């Protein structure tokens with residue numbers, strides 16, 4: 176079952192990581208272990224709604240509303256500047272290095 180989560184503005188958000196820029200420090204997994212995890216290659220990946228690690232580069236996962244603050248803290252603190260949060264509806268980056 177896919178659960179749509181919405182940000183306070185009413186927009187469903189999703190998150191992906193650019194593994195090419197990930198430093199593997201694990202800050203994201205400390206802030207939001209329900210959403211981010213380091214794989215055996217030492218890089219961070221997102222987790223799907225069923226807690227499954229999505230091991231494809233650039234895989235996209237929904238941002239659960241209760242975890243939005245943790246995800247945004249991760250995005251802000253990520254030294255690789257490689258965590259991207261975007262709107263599901265139009266794919267626009269709303270938090271992260273590509274946000275306006």
Ligand code: SF4
Nearest residue numbers: 197198201203253255
């Ligand atoms: S915080 Fe950024 S650089 Fe660090 S492990 Fe997570 S995605 Fe990679």
